[in-house]
Structures are given as C-alpha cells and as structure tokens.
Amino acid sequence: MKEIINLTKLFINESLGFSLFFYNRKFNKKEYYKQLFTLIIVPVALIPAFFMYVSLMSATYFGLTMINQTSVFLSIGYIMATVLIIVFGVMYILSEFYFSDNMEELIPLPISPRKLIISKFLSILVFEYIFAAFIFLPILIIYGVGQGMGLFYVLLSFFVFVTIPVLPLSLMTALIMLIMQSTSLKGRKDMLQIIFVFIGIAVIFGVQIWFTSQLGNGDEADFQRIMNTLLTNNEGLLNMIGFAMPTSFLMAWALNKITLMSFVWVIALLGITFLACALMVAIGERVYIKSIVSGKIMKKGKRLSSDERSKALIKKSHGAMAVFTMDLRLLLRTPVYFFNNVSVVIIAPLCVWISFSFIQIPPEDLQGMQDFFREMPVLVNFLLIAFFIFFGGTSATTATTFSREGKASWLTRMIPVTAKDQIMGRTGVAILIQSLGILFTIIAVQSIFPLALSTLLLTIILGILGSLPILLFGLFMDMNRPLLNWDNPQKAIKNNMNVVITLFVGMAYTGLLIGVSGLLGYFVNSILGYGVFVLISAILSFVFYKVINERLESEFLNFES
Amino acid sequence: MLKLEQVSKTYGNKNEKAVDDVSFEVNAGEIFGFVGPNGAGKTTTIKMIVSLLAPNSGKIIINGIDNQENILEAKKQFSYVPDSPELFEKIKGLEYLKFMADVYQVPTAARQERIEKYLDIFEIKDAVNDPIGSFSHGMKQKLALVGALIHDPQVFILDEPMVGLDPKASFELKKIMRDHCDRGRSVFFSTHVLDVAEKICDRIAIIKKGKIIEVGTMAEIREKAGSQESLENIFLELTE
Incomplete structure (x- = not known):
C-alpha cells in the first residue's frame, strides 16, 4: 500500500x-x-x-x-x-x-x-x-x-x-x-x-x-x-x-x-x-x-535512393517558410496538438452544419432571416467576422508554439533565423488553421445563406486581421513564459497557462472590438465601423509585432535561466 | 576564432556562480578540449557560447562577432551538437536535415553533397526517411552531427560528442574534427573521455567549480603540473 x-x-x-x-x-x-x-x-x-x-x-x-x-x-x-x-x-x-x-x-x-x-x-x-x-x-x-x-x-x-x-x-x-x-x-x-x-x-x-x-x-x-x-x-x-x-x-x-x-x-x-x-x-x-x-515501435518510412534524397533537398526554403513547415508538421503529426489546436476548425463548422441540417427551419423563418441579413448587412457581417476571429482566438496555436517544442526548443533558439521570420512562420501556421476554419464555415453556411463574394472577401479579410492581435499576443505570452519541461505533449497544452490567458484576453478584446466597431457601423456609418475595426486591429498587431520582433532573440536566452 | 572574456553566470537567486570569470581563446585551426568534473560549468559555458543562455557578465566573441550584440550573425558562425540531442520526434530525418540546410541558407549543390557525404560516413542513409522518434540515442546523435555539419561552420561546438556513438562513428567524428581544423576552422568540445582529449586536442581547458584552473597544450599542462603523467592523472590531481 x-x-x-x-x-x-x-x-x-x-x-x-x-x-x-x-x-x-x-x-x-x-x-x-x-x-x-x-x-x-x-x-x-x-x-x-x-x-x-x-x-x-x-x-x-x-x-x-x-x-x-x-x-x-x-x-x-x-x-x-x-x-x-x-x-x-x-x-x-x-x-x-x-x-x-x-x-x-x-x-x-x-x-x-x-x-x-x-x-x-x-x-x-x-x-x-x-x-x-x-x-x-x-x-x-x-x-x-x-x-x-x-x-x-x-x-x-x-x-x-x-x-x-x-x-x-x-x-x-x-x-x-x-x-x-x-x-x-x-x-x-x-x-x-x-x-x-x-x-x-x-x-x-x-x-x-x-x-x-x-x-x-x-x-x-x-x-x-x-x-x-x-x-x-x-x-x-x-x-x-x-x-x-x-x-x-x-x-x-x-x-x-x-x-x-x-x-x-x-x-x-x-x-x-x-x-x-x-x-x-x-x-x-x-x-x-x-x-x-x-508498443514503442514507430512506423518507419520507405528507404530512399540517393536520387530521391537529392530531390527532397533540392528546393531551398526561406527561413520563415522553414519555421512554418516545421511548426505545421509538428502540429499535424502530434495527436495531442492536432486535437487541441486544429480540431476546433473542423468541429465548430461541423456544429454549424449539423444545426442547419437537423433543425428544420420553416421557410417563413428562413425568409425572415434572409430579410434580416439584407436589411442589416453590417450586423451580420460583424457576426461572421466574430465567428472567424473565434478560430484564431481559440486555437491556441501561437500561445503554445514554443512550448510544443519542449526540450527540442534548443534547436529553434540556436538557429540563425530572424525574429521576423520566426513571427511570420509561427503566426502563418495559426492563420492557415484559422483559414481552414473559415473555409469550412463558409461551406457549412453557404447552403442556407448564400453569401455574395464581396461579403465573403470583407468578412474573411477582417476576420483574419481582427484575430492577428490575439495570435501575436499568444506568441508574446509563449515567448515570455514557455512551458518546455514536459514528459508528455499533453502537458504542453493542458498545463499551459498561456492558453487560458490568451483565450480570456482574446475574448475580451474580440468583444470590445466587435462591440465598438459594430455599434459604430450600425448606428453611424458602416464604413466608419469597418474603418475603426481595421485601425484598432492594425495598430494592436503592429505594436505586438514590434515588441516581439525587438525582444524575441533576447528572450530565447531566458528560456532556460 | 572563439574568445571568452571574463564570462560569469549565476542561476536563479543562488549565490554560487555556475561559471565564474571564465576567459580563454580558441584559435583558428585548433581542436580545443574542455574538461571538468560533473557540475563544473562545462555545459553552462557551452550554452552561453551558442546563445541558449545569457551570461551575467563578460563577452563571447565568435569569429570576430559579439554574440550578445549581434546574436544572429554570431549564430551563423557556429554549429552545435548537445550532449543529448533532443530532436523533434515526429519529424523525419531528411525533413530535419532540409530544415537545417534551409535555416543556414546552404546552396542546393552543397547541401546535397554534404548530406550524402555525412550520411554515408555515419551510416544512417537507410534510416533518414524514418521519424526521428524511431531513432536510437546514437542515431539521433549522428543525425544531429550531420545537421550541424551541413553549413560547414567556422566553429564546431560539441558537448560530450562521443557519448552514445559506436566506435566507428566515434573514429569518423574525430577524423572530421581534425579535417575541419585543417581547413582553418575550429572545434570546441567538452568531454569526460580524457584519453580522447589528450590524443586529439591541440589545447585543453580544465574547469572546476565554474573557474578555469588550467589552459594550454598537453605539454604546457604537464609542465605546469610538474608531471609527465597522463591527462587523466593530472586532471585527478587538479580537481581533487
């Protein structure tokens, strides 16, 4: 006992x-x-x-x-x-x-x-x-x-x-x-x-x-x-x-x-x-x-000939692309990471699709909803933008980007990759995942509410732009307090406070951003609403980018101290 | 090629310095051995050189570049293989090597030639398309070595490189180190295998409790110790 x-x-x-x-x-x-x-x-x-x-x-x-x-x-x-x-x-x-x-x-x-x-x-x-x-x-x-x-x-x-x-x-x-x-x-x-x-x-x-x-x-x-x-x-x-x-x-x-x-x-x-x-x-x-x-045996790859190896090495990639590819591979190949960071972009649109498929909306209600959309495009657009930002804010991809590397993080800290390339590569992965969520949502929604191309473009661009400050804030958090000392990848996500902090800050920011710009757009002028949205998102993104860019290289030195 | 000037490092709020006022220089064309008991400060010193830790004071100059003032340029001058190379388990060997070639911007022809050459030397050609998680400790070490040699660094830094390597790989690595230095570059490595240090190093530094207690060629160390004994015996006397 x-x-x-x-x-x-x-x-x-x-x-x-x-x-x-x-x-x-x-x-x-x-x-x-x-x-x-x-x-x-x-x-x-x-x-x-x-x-x-x-x-x-x-x-x-x-x-x-x-x-x-x-x-x-x-x-x-x-x-x-x-x-x-x-x-x-x-x-x-x-x-x-x-x-x-x-x-x-x-x-x-x-x-x-x-x-x-x-x-x-x-x-x-x-x-x-x-x-x-x-x-x-x-x-x-x-x-x-x-x-x-x-x-x-x-x-x-x-x-x-x-x-x-x-x-x-x-x-x-x-x-x-x-x-x-x-x-x-x-x-x-x-x-x-x-x-x-x-x-x-x-x-x-x-x-x-x-x-x-x-x-x-x-x-x-x-x-x-x-x-x-x-x-x-x-x-x-x-x-x-x-x-x-x-x-x-x-x-x-x-x-x-x-x-x-x-x-x-x-x-x-x-x-x-x-x-x-x-x-x-x-x-x-x-x-x-x-x-x-x-059970420790891993599936082996096929033996490559010299030509095949050379072919695999022939294409040179930029530093940002190298970081992007490595981060994406780790994310997709580690089940815990895949489930925590990627599955939301499949599950949420699936929920939307299921809701539309299983709840029979009476034609008059559907007509009413479509009329509402036509009468108040600003509100509907902001709702869609908020949903698109949700994918960026909840995936926690950037908030765990260094933590996910764990003890192997020495490698990405040692290599001569600029802070700019690190930011682009790591944020790029988050944007790619978010874009998949947006794409799946559009597919799910399109059958019930066919959206005009202009609406799609506007909401997608603003959705991604609006989520950039959250993604960069997540990166900033993980740069400052990465969780590297874990013995199973579950802990890099589940024991990681950066995820919770980014989620709460992201939710508060999204609520304020959508609230302020949505109200301005609805009550004053739609262009003003979108303008304020773009301005706030762009300024915040710029500020976070500058701070991370300035400090990343020196923060790398603090990961182990 | 590599110069440390009064470098010190303290962890957390401990009063004891892990590295205390360390200074030495590694010249071009030199294999420089770094020996000391466990916990003497070898790995901490190496981590400060390769920009994984910031020193509390002092300067580290790599190929003429201060690694605190111009971190990125300094990083381009060296490559590093840690004592226990933790690599991305889910990534295939070849993907890892391509990543290293990309981040060091190695031209296509050079990366193909070097990777083929070193995969051949370390006999991991057949495993290179497997996930790194399926590699043994020694194979991971070999892969890390190939990755570190892709950009033909000015300074090749290794922490306990012989641990985990089979005798042939160990022999080949020593040849590579010598060849590297013969081309005017430098090798800086820590080891507990004093026989190896004695045989292949041009100069050696002995560190104890964070302080360098001896630096020089084997002849110089023997002379100072007033003994013609092996490095092992001198080391035991100095570190007791």
Missing part, C-alpha cells in the same frame, strides 16, 4: 511539478512567482464559469420542481458528469498510461505491474475528482438543499461521489488497454489516439444530434422549456439513457428518497465500482506492460 501511495505521489508530482515549484521557491524566485500566479489565476478565471453553471443547474432544478419532475434531476447530473468524465478522461488515460515517458524508467524496477497500474489510475483519479467536484457536487447540493435532505443524504451522497469517476474510468481504461495490446497496432499509436479522440467527439455529437432531434423545431425555446419539453414529451428518455448507464438507476434509487434501501443501493454501487476496478487491474496485469514493451 505504501508503495502505491508513493508511486501515486510521484505521478502526481510529475504531472504538476510540485518538486520544481518548491525548488523554485528557494532558488529561482522569478519562476516561482510565475508558477504561483498560474496557481492563483486558474481558479479565479474559472469562478465566473462555475457560477454560470451553478445558476443554470439551479434554474433547471426549479424548472423541474414546477413540473414535479425533480426525481430526474440527479439522474441528469449523474449521466452528464459520467459522459464528461469519459470524454475528458480518455485523453488522461492515454497520456498517463501510454504517452508518458516514465514507464521506461519504472519497468526495470522491481515493482509489480498491479502497483504501477493502480498508482497510475489513482493519479488520474485525483484530477477527475476535482473535475467531478465542479460538475457533480453542485447537483448533489442543489438537490439536497431543495429537498431538505438530512445527514444520511450527505453520507450517502459522499459514497456516490466517491464512485462517480472510478466506474467509467475503470471501464474505459480496461477497454483502452485491451485495444492497445493488439499487436496489429504496433507503430500506429498516434493514429489510435486520434481515433479515440474522434470517437469521443462522435459520442458527444451523437448525443447532441439525438437531443436536438428530440426537441423538434426548437423556436425561441429557453433552457427550462427545452428541458420541460424533453421530459414531458419523452418520458422514456432518461430510462433509455439509464439502460446504457445502469448505475444511474442505483444512484437515483439511493438518493432520490432516503430509505433503508438507499444504503443497499449505495453498497451495490460501491460493489460494482470495486468490481470494475478489479476487472481493470486484472486486464491491465495481463496486457499493460506487454503492450508498453512492444
């Missing part, structure tokens, strides 16, 4: 960098304050989102009270939390079990596979409990307070909460281990990770589409009404989901009304959770280490 606790501590420490944090507190104050700032700013930044979530859940609860359906509240929360834990947990499981470098050091040690598996699983659970606390605890509290529950409810809720991440993650880990051990997958682990991630997205979409189709035409419906429609028009809905997730019944039976049987159901829930854990460990013991040992 002691060994498991020590290993778990080691994995958590490795993930969060506690040792480095305490070392920096003593010996490197500058780094220490940076890390401390991150530790404070993350929870603070999440407070508004958390309050919004709690308000939404409270509103849902009161909506259900009105139609006397509070009994499904806990089930909704349980199912939602479980689905989210599975979706986000897949990446954690893959990262901790299969993409972390620490197994190479641990396998030769006299530690049993069982202990390694349990410790790794526990280290994932710690994060998932924090996540579950944000998602599921408010549900338990709202229901408990609303129903005036007593001490037994608190006690039983605690046990239910204990099981909530364990059960889905145990089963998911077991499934991943079984798939990963297949010998036919040797050398294809990257592809496998992408497949898993997209399966996760497909599940979300499946649920989304299914829910959407249950809502019918959904005109002007607010969330409460949607929920009411869902529950009154489709009584079997939760039962159907419940059959896919049978433990939600146990949880509901245990907590909806506290009786003596509640204790039996909670014990049953604990028992099932324990069995799922035992199953995962048993499967892991048989396949995990074996698949790790055999």
